[in-house]
Amino acid sequence: MSFLKEFLNQVEEGYLLIDRQGLVLFCNDFLIRRGLIKENYENRPYYECIGNLSVVSCLAETFSNGKAKVCNFYHGHRDYSLYTFVGSDMVVVRCTDITExxxxxxxxxxxxxxxxxxxxxxxxxxxxxxxxxxxxxxxxxxxxxxxxxxxxxxxxxxxxxxxxxxxxxxxGEERLKRETFSLRSLVEDVFDFLSEEAQMRDVSLENLVEEGFMLSGDKDKLFLLLKNLVDNGIKYNRKGGKVRVGSFMQEGHAVIEVEDTGIGIPKEHIPFIFDRFYRVDPSRSKELGGTGLGLSIAKHIALSHGGRVDVESSEGRGSTFRVYLPIL
Ligand SMILES: Nc1ncnc2c1ncn2[C@@H]1O[C@H](COP(=O)(O)OP(=O)(O)OP(=O)(O)O)[C@@H](O)[C@H]1O
Ligand SMILES: [Mg+2]
The missing domain is CATH 1.10.287.130 (Signal transduction histidine kinase, dimerisation/phosphotransfer (DHp) domain)
Structure with a gap:
């Protein structure tokens, strides 16, 4: 153990061992040097010797639900990431400086x-x-x-x-507006914006959202999100195909569904399509124009509203994208 302690005192990241009762067993020099923990820490409750409130609340959460956690915090003009690992008789905490x-x-x-x-x-x-x-x-x-x-x-x-x-x-600098508006009319606006492209590709657009379905969020951003999904539904479709937008409520979320009858997405590509610049078929996408940023933008807009986007697809038959937005 003394060899291990010596080693941990040499490394340029913080280590902290706490027993399941919350008493500190060990802490390396890094944490003391950075002023994150007091020197006389041994066998004292972690919340008495740790000098940062964000760290204390992160640990409190780990102790209350017994689950590993990652949190970022700021201390003494530096940024850190904290990882907690829960073992049967102790909690191990690792802390890295992420300022650079x-x-x-x-x-x-x-x-x-x-x-x-x-x-x-x-x-x-x-x-x-x-x-x-x-x-x-x-x-x-x-x-x-x-x-x-x-x-x-x-x-x-x-x-x-x-x-x-x-x-x-x-x-995360972008401030979101909070407004309540009709989803049906937002979808109408998106359809108007893309009507020329839909006509050119002979794809019909159907708005199945009910009249009274209201959404709360940043209307311009959600327009952009839907525009990207409907645009894909039109672009990656076939002549005479369809794009339908519907909505429903599910477990505290408003769900917007964008369904197309297009070419579909091969299974092995699905994990990557929300990444920046990722395209399933670069030569086809090049022909169709665009930048490969559409789905990444859609994902970020959903995340900034506390929501997410997922997709179900069948090659040659079509795809369904669902946007989940929490109801506040
Ligand atoms: N509805 C869909 N049906 C089939 N493939 C799709 C669909 N939506 C996205 N994809 C695939 O995922 C890739 C990434 O989509 P994304 O919207 O991010 O970029 P893009 O459409 O190529 O360009 P941009 O949206 O920036 O104009 C597309 O290139 C396409 O291969
Ligand atoms: Mg796109």
Whole structure:
């Protein structure tokens, strides 16, 4: 044991052993040096010697429900992650300094946000120049080229906008509005927005949401979430196919269901489709346009409302995405 203690005192992360009665058995030097625990800790209750309220409440939760827990906290100008492991006769706590990791993540997010923001203006200028040239051009051949260029510029604009949305959502800086509104009319708005695309692909849209079904949340964000799901339902469909949106209540959640009769998603791809830039069939998706950020945005919007999105799919038959939003 003394060898183990010596080893634990050398490492650059914190270790704490507490018996099931809540008395501290051991704590390594790291935690004392960082001012997280008092020096005379031995055989004293953890809540008397730990100098951070977030840590105490995290441990209290572990002791009350007997389950492992992970929590992040801030102490002495540094960020930490705390992991608790529950054994039969003791609780082991591991504490790592994540300040540098957080700083790196923040700078990566800021970099993406800054680049995207800086690209917005030149893209808008380029688009309006191309549109003017297109209007003024008489020769069909040149018009075709300009049309193609405008489409590419639109792709760029969508990518930049999606990147800005996703960095804001991930940073948690985005404040959510709370408003109560009719889901049926929100779905109508989404359908109006996508009607041209649905017509072009010969896919019909059906709103099955009942008139009085109300939602509470950030209407603009939930519009974006549904727009992404319905857009996928249209894009990954076949001629004459359908996209239906319905809703119901389930265990304290409002559930929105987006069902399509499209190509479906192979089982092995399902765990990854909510990841940024992931696409099942990159060549087909490239043809269809888009950035591969749609489902990631949808997932983050649901999470920021305290909810989630899941999917059931059958290859060649279609997919059903469900959004679960807690009723507050
Ligand atoms: N309803 C669906 N049916 C079949 N495949 C789908 C469906 N929705 C998503 N996918 C698959 O999951 C991938 C990721 O979807 P996501 O919406 O994130 O990106 P995207 O549609 O390719 O681009 P974007 O939404 O940014 O325009 C898609 O490329 C597609 O392969
Ligand atoms: Mg999409």
């Amino acid at each position: 990791l957080k700083r790196y993540e923040r700078s990566k997010r800021e970099f993406v946000a800054n680049v995207s923001h800086e690209l917005k203006t030149p893209i808008a200028v380029l688009k309006s120049i191309l549109e003017t040239l297109y209007e003024e051009e008489d020769r069909e051949e040149k018009k075709t080229f300009l049309e193609r260029a405008i489409r590419r510029v639109e792709d760029m604009r969508n990518l930049v906008e999606d990147l800005l949305i996703i960095t804001k959502l991930e940073s």
